[in-house]
Amino acid sequence: MEFSIAIKHRLVDRNLNPSELARLTGHSPQYIHNLLNGNRRWNEDSMRKVCDTLGLELAVIPKEESEVLK
16 A cells, blocks of 8 residues: 555544644644645655654565565
């Protein structure tokens, strides 16, 4: 699943909107909206802050293992 889509799903699960996520992560609302809409590229710092805020964990796994998880 694409990262932005996963974050959007988690926002719905947590009953948050992008502006609230921006406030919680210390980013501007426009920056978060641009990330989620694909107008900006995610970087390690923004991914970490968003995941920490939403209670998610980033993991790097080999593709062959990720196919099994689908």
